[in-house]
Amino acid sequence: MIKELLTENLVIGDLKATSKKEAILEMVERLDVNGKLVDKKMYLEAVLKREEEHTTGIGMGIAIPHGKTNAVKIPALVFARSEEGVEFDSMDGSPAHLLFMVAVPESANQEHLKILGLVSRKLMNKDIREKLMKSMTYEEVIAVLS
């Protein structure tokens, strides 16, 4: 169930950050505050390292920064929405409006990985993206992604 990963406090309806770095920091902070991480700094490093290899701003307004590391205590997904858009070095050059941050431990459970795979697939659909852009509350986001 998506709710297991994307818990109530992990939806940021109105992301303040406008730069990639700030956005990542804001989302990592959210994970940390909600007790999903063992080591915030180590997780952040894993995410930034992944971005350095290749940006996860995959275009179409989507970014999916992620880290698979044992700095993660509980697998989780943060969803952030940015009206203004975040400059994310996207592959198509457009700013990111829908940001999903994925945190999974090295030995992640299959069920969780499958859910993340499904969410990723959904994001490729235009109407899902449009609905997410209109979703302000946790319930609305869950409804779109379920």
Added chain:
Amino acid sequence: MKYVAVTACPTGIAHTYMAAEALMLAAAEAKVDMKVETRGSVGVENELTAKDISDADIVIIAADTNVPKDRFAGKKLIEVSVSEAIKDAAALIAKAKSASVFMGKLSESVDDIKSERSFNRKGPYKHLMSGVSFMIPFVTAGGILIALSFIFGIEAFKEEGSLAAALMTIGGGSAFALMIPIFAGYISYSIADRPGLVPGMVGGMLASSIGAGFLGGIIAGFLAGYTVEFLKKHIKLPKSMSGLMPVLVLPVLSSLIVGLLMIYIIGGPASSINVGMSNWLSSMSGVNSILLGLIIGLMMAFDMGGPVNKAAYTFGVGTLVAGQTSMVMAAVMAAGMVPPLGVALATVIAKNKFNKEEKEAGKAAWALGASFITEGAIPFAAGDPIRVIPSIMAGAAVTGALSMLFKSGLAVPHGGIFVLLIPGAVSNLFMYIVSIAVGTVVTAGALTLLKKKVA
């Protein structure tokens, strides 16, 4: 049309599935049959069966990790990065139709295939090609505009304020001046992303100004890219100052390092090569003229605008006496026309050995070669120097020697085909054209033999 595809990415959490979904959506749109195997961190899902594969017409592999390919032997197969499928799956599906058939490991050992593939995709070759593809339009734009200026007369551009002068300023003074900076800049960009552009272009500009030509540009590009990579890795600023890296620290430091290296390390040899070559050529005035023609040909084609080429060209111009034809000058121009003409011919006779971009550039190379704009061959040489440079040197050498053998002479320092028609500009015109044609065929033949097929 039936497609099968495999998607995979290093983390295996998101991209793998996005690419799979993108392919499914685009396939539905294009009304083709598609089955996608995903190799994510969950493991292999929706695995392709032997029957799926044997029924399929086309295989798409969108992966940034190693995907076993043996099972696809004998199928049309296209291999791209996972992001390409996410970005534009529809285009990928269309492009895959013209993919070549994957032969499996029948002829080559697995290791050969692997090392060649990774070299093609990631290594220096990729960076070089990135520079080349950004450079090509500058070469064609500049070259054609210079050729247009010749239409008004070979020296027409010397008259200030004339259209011919404007064309020469646009083509020669601007587009051509940007050619090496853009080339080096985008080699470096390919290595180090955005921060690579500045030192690459600055280094390229210096390569031009110190007369190191496009070979100097290759050095500048790689130097700049790896310098930036090195700096990125080793400079650690406190967080509060990390914003300074891309706007201040990297551009200043990398330009400084690359610039100093270009001026003090590369600049020295480049100018001494030029001086040495010039002296050597003048010391040979007594030598057999056919041998001299051969040497001039080799030099003209070697670096096309670099120190060796310039030495030969300057030597040729130095033999001109007003109102008389010079055999050396004739050999210089004929040999300088051969490289672009030879590659242009090769793109026509060996279509499978050049990529689409190169084939297009080949069309322009006809015009540039005919106008004695040797630079027209640079994109080809820069992309595959080890095979292309010897081929064009061989053709140019044959032409230089033949031009001398036939005792052709030339009274002007430039102009290519435009001066052949001027009465009195060329002596023994017919055999002069024959020498150029023979060299062109030699170069094209050598390229056809040496160049590898484009996958």
